[in-house]
Amino acid sequence: MAVFSNKKFRSSKEANTIASRYRAQLARHPFLLFGFPFIATMVAGSFFLTPATAIRYEKHDRRVRRLSKEEELGIGKGSRKVDMKEEYYRLAAKDLDDWEQKRVKRLPGEHDGVI
Numbered sequence: 064m065a066v067f068s069n070k071k072f073r074s075s076k077e078a079n080t081i082a083s084r085y086r087a088q089l090a091r092h093p094f095l096l097f098g099f100p101f102i103a104t105m106v107a108g109s110f111f112l113t114p115a116t117a118i119r120y121e122k123h124d125r126r127v128r129r130l131s132k133e134e135e136l137g138i139g140k141g142s143r144k145v146d147m148k149e150e151y152y153r154l155a156a157k158d159l160d161d162w163e164q165k166r167v168k169r170l171p172g173e174h175d176g177v178i
Contacts, residue, residue, distance in 0.1 A: 077083050089096045169175050 085096065
């Protein structure tokens with residue numbers, strides 16, 4: 064029996080194309096022609112996407128800064144200051160003995176609590 068070689072026959076016309084040369088080099092150096100471009104693309108993509116991520120955080124910072132400026136203009140100045148002693152005396156001055164119990168109106172279909 065005759066032994067056949069593993070190499071496929073390629074005509075001289077096919078041997079000179081870029082694709083065939085690439086295939087031959089890929090068989091000899093798979094990392095340089097396949098792995099290295101993949102890793103380089105990942106690293107380059109990381110550097111190119113960094114400004115896009117920065118824009119996201121800058122937008123968030125602007126929104127937070129805008130709210131703080133509105134607070135500086137006096138949004139929260141309408142509320143009164145709370146003093147514990149003042150609140151105590153204000154509640155102590157109320158007449159807590161004179162009160163009337165009132166029943167809360169129930170929603171339709173709600174159990175009224177009487178068994």
